Amino acid sequence: MRRISLAAVGLLLGITVAFADGQKEPEPQTWSWNGVFGHFDPVQLQRGYQVYKEVCSACHSMRLMAFRNLGDPGGPGFSEAQVKALAATVQVADLDDKGEPTTRPGIAADRFPSPFPNEKAARAANGGALPPDLTVITEAREGGADYVHALLLGYSDPPADMKGKMMPGMNYNPYFLNGQIAMPAPLSTDGQVTYAEGQPAATKAQMAKDVVAFLSWAAEPKMQERKTMGIKVIAFLFVLSLLLYAAYKQLWRDVDH
Amino acid sequence: MHGEYRYEPKNGFMKWLDSRLPIMRLLDESVLQFPTPKNLNYWFTFGGILTFMLAVQIVTGIVLAMHYVPQETMAFDSVEHIMRDVNYGWLLRYAHSNGASMFFVAVYVHIFRGLYYGSYKAPREVLWILGVIIYLLMMATGFLGYTLPWGQMSFWGATVITNFFSAIPVVGDAVTQWLWGSFAVDNSTLQRFFSLHYLLPFVIAGVVVLHIWALHVPGNNNPLGIDVKGPQDTVPFHPYYTVKDGFALAVFVLFFAALVFFAPNLLGNPDNFVPANRLVTPMHIVPEWYYLPFYAILRSVPSKLLGVILLFGGILVWAFLPWLDTSYVRSARFRPIFRQLFWVFGVVCIGLGWCGAQTPDHVIVDLGPNMTAINAAVDHATKAGKTPEEIAAVQKSAEASERVTFAVVDLSRILTIAYFAFFFPGLFLLGWVETPLPLPESISKAVLGTRGGAASGGRPLEQRG
Ligand code: HEM
Numbered sequence: 001m002r003r004i005s006l007a008a009v010g011l012l013l014g015i016t017v018a019f020a021d022g023q024k025e026p027e028p029q030t031w032s033w034n035g036v037f038g039h040f041d042p043v044q045l046q047r048g049y050q051v052y053k054e055v056c057s058a059c060h061s062m063r064l065m066a067f068r069n070l071g072d073p074g075g076p077g078f079s080e081a082q083v084k085a086l087a088a089t090v091q092v093a094d095l096d097d098k099g100e101p102t103t104r105p106g107i108a109a110d111r112f113p114s115p116f117p118n119e120k121a122a123r124a125a126n127g128g129a130l131p132p133d134l135t136v137i138t139e140a141r142e143g144g145a146d147y148v149h150a151l152l153l154g155y156s157d158p159p160a161d162m163k164g165k166m167m168p169g170m171n172y173n174p175y176f177l178n179g180q181i182a183m184p185a186p187l188s189t190d191g192q193v194t195y196a197e198g199q200p201a202a203t204k205a206q207m208a209k210d211v212v213a214f215l216s217w218a219a220e221p222k223m224q225e226r227k228t229m230g231i232k233v234i235a236f237l238f239v240l241s242l243l244l245y246a247a248y249k250q251l252w253r254d255v256d257h
Numbered sequence: 258m259h260g261e262y263r264y265e266p267k268n269g270f271m272k273w274l275d276s277r278l279p280i281m282r283l284l285d286e287s288v289l290q291f292p293t294p295k296n297l298n299y300w301f302t303f304g305g306i307l308t309f310m311l312a313v314q315i316v317t318g319i320v321l322a323m324h325y326v327p328q329e330t331m332a333f334d335s336v337e338h339i340m341r342d343v344n345y346g347w348l349l350r351y352a353h354s355n356g357a358s359m360f361f362v363a364v365y366v367h368i369f370r371g372l373y374y375g376s377y378k379a380p381r382e383v384l385w386i387l388g389v390i391i392y393l394l395m396m397a398t399g400f401l402g403y404t405l406p407w408g409q410m411s412f413w414g415a416t417v418i419t420n421f422f423s424a425i426p427v428v429g430d431a432v433t434q435w436l437w438g439s440f441a442v443d444n445s446t447l448q449r450f451f452s453l454h455y456l457l458p459f460v461i462a463g464v465v466v467l468h469i470w471a472l473h474v475p476g477n478n479n480p481l482g483i484d485v486k487g488p489q490d491t492v493p494f495h496p497y498y499t500v501k502d503g504f505a506l507a508v509f510v511l512f513f514a515a516l517v518f519f520a521p522n523l524l525g526n527p528d529n530f531v532p533a534n535r536l537v538t539p540m541h542i543v544p545e546w547y548y549l550p551f552y553a554i555l556r557s558v559p560s561k562l563l564g565v566i567l568l569f570g571g572i573l574v575w576a577f578l579p580w581l582d583t584s585y586v587r588s589a590r591f592r593p594i595f596r597q598l599f600w601v602f603g604v605v606c607i608g609l610g611w612c613g614a615q616t617p618d619h620v621i622v623d624l625g626p627n628m629t630a631i632n633a634a635v636d637h638a639t640k641a642g643k644t645p646e647e648i649a650a651v652q653k654s655a656e657a658s659e660r661v662t663f664a665v666v667d668l669s670r671i672l673t674i675a676y677f678a679f680f681f682p683g684l685f686l687l688g689w690v691e692t693p694l695p696l697p698e699s700i701s702k703a704v705l706g707t708r709g710g711a712a713s714g715g716r717p718l719e720q721r722g
Contacts, residue, residue, distance in 0.1 A: 064337050142527050
């Protein structure tokens with residue numbers, strides 16, 4: 001829905017929501033949270049978190065996310081005990097009673113740990129490229145969730161006209177600006193992560209969908225609350241408008257105007 | 258325009274208060290009982306809507322400011338903190354950012370309403386100029402506010418716009434550095450922009466009071482553009498217009514709510530979700546939609562200084578409208594040529610807005626090879642005694658690069674000229690050559706028997722039923 005309305009308003013205002021020349025436009029997906037009544041699927045968000053944690057978090061931070069958020073309403077819906085357990089799997093830098101640097105197991109209030117201590121270290125480990133923070137990534141790119149989804153699955157061998165132009169260490173991906181991205185295909189094989197029993201098979205396509213769902217929620221954790229309230233507010237305003245219109249007609253019925 | 262009505266205090270306390278602070282008298286005589294033309298249509302409800310939106314911006318802004326941190330390294334995160342952790346913070350922030358857009362929607366309708374019905378003409382010139390001042394202050398406030406989230410577009414928008422001040426001769430650099438509070442857009446800039454962003458809305462509120470005061474001396478204009486002749490032409494503001502404005506406001510807020518709750522980032526720019534970074538320039542730096550026409554004017558000329566002059570000229574020219582328009586007839590309903598020009602002017606403004614959103618060298622139409630330039634290149638190569646193969650190569654490369662095009666910047670130029678030409682000589686001359694349609698004798702005469710369709714359209718009076 002967002003895409004369509006974007007395009008409509010774009011036409012209206014003449015703003016081109018264009019992708020740059022030579023960048024392939026991502027295919028729109030049907031996401032569970034599309035539309036006025038759409039919402040996130042908690043189980044999918046849990047799987048998506050697993051993909052982020054086991055794959056993406058090796059290179060990408062999510063600075064603004066805390067473990068406690070994983071239990072927030074409208075999100076993956078982990079129980080308090082699960083959140084504590086997830087937090088405890090990481091080691092967090094702290095000071096001991098003597099003021100000496102030490103580490104301790106994470107607690108729910110801790111932020112997700114970042115894979116690199118600073119930008120220089122991140123670039124050094126990634127051939128000079130900086131893996132961006134993923135907290136609001138689906139808001140920070142034209143095309144949003146569709147774009148990230150297309151990007152994750154868009155890797156292929158460079159076509160003939162690109163073969164000679166590939167820079168060392170770069171990977172061909174037509175959805176990325178100029179077709180060359182420093183990130184190697186993060187989802188390279190089916191079954192790269194092992195989903196819990198009863199979940200769909202962890203194919204590349206499934207993992208991509210799940211992690212994009214997780215990232216979309218992380219970018220807008222209050223979406224559910226927003227839409228639920230929105231429906232009520234719109235309904236209220238609609239009735240109020242009708243009442244005011246009736247009052248207006250009634251009041252002005254004897255006035256020539 | 259005050260009718261015979263006079264406020265009568267109802268009881269002892271009110272009498273006591275009235276002789277000390279006649280505030281209830283003011284409220285009653287200038288708001289509740291204020292005689293208002295009875296033929297105002299919905300385009301006249303936007304003044305009330307604007308007042309409401311100013312209040313929304315001030316209330317949401319004050320609460321946002323309780324959580325926002327105007328500091329280079331913390332501003333972006335503090336806005337995200339508002340979105341994630343503050344109770345209903347997302348609502349405050351989306352209401353404020355989309356509220357700015359709705360505020361501008363309303364002000365544009367309000368201004369064009371004034372243009373259509375000639376509300377700027379005597380005796381309302383001061384009222385009109387105060388409106389132009391409010392609009393200028395709104396532009397400044399919106400620009401300052403947009404820098405606060407300190408995303409990429411905040412930073413680069415602020416950089417591009419403030420840089421234009423450096424075009425001012427002699428003092429340009431000093432002025433720019435004074436605006437920045439530094440030698441580049443940085444933390445000092447952010448802090449002063451926050452301070453000013455907090456201040457200006459209250460200045461606007463002050464000018465709004467003057468604006469309404471100036472309105473209450475001559476009273477409202479109306480769709481017929483003729484003066485009120487007596488009590489038979491008016492109704493008391495309350496309850497007639499409180500209810501009508503209330504209805505229009507509710508519908509307006511319905512659209513506002515649809516934006517806030519279901520498309521809150523529709524008018525935003527994805528780049529503003531990337532924290533400001535002075536080392537990475539975004540591909541397209543575009544301002545918020547409400548500045549786009551002026552951005553196009555600014556970029557339509559190669560000279561920075563001329564661009565800035567045209568930009569400010571494009572806004573200030575509105576203030577001179579009462580004297581640029583020489584027709585004594587107010588409403589476009591009775592000005593057949595003006596009515597057409599008005600719509601052309603509307604299209605020009607929207608066209609400029611479109612241009613402002615594009616890159617200037619974006620080609621709209623490719624008119625084919627530029628034969629003159631190609632021939633010149635070939636001639637040059639021939640004269641230089643090149644071999645036929647070399648000449649063929651020169652011709653080939655010239656054919657590829659030398660094309661006659663009609664680009665966004667060309668369209669912007671045409672539209673910029675049209676924009677200014679509308680005011681001068683357009684409206685100036687029009688007043689002398691146009692033959693207006695006969696004006697009705699009075700509002701009540703004109704509306705008699707046209708209930709519902711109230712003085713519809715601009716048909717000559719003879720044709721009205
Ligand atoms: C004329 C009325 C106003 C207009 C047109 C306006 C406009 C804006 C705009 C366009 C933004 C950027 C929104 C975004 O992209 O996030 C903003 C942000 C902000 N404004 Fe205002 N504003 C107004 C009044 C106020 C007032 C009165 C205050 C404080 C008392 C205020 C406080 C803030 C704060 C703290 C932010 C940063 C948080 C944010 O980005 O959402 N504003 N304003």
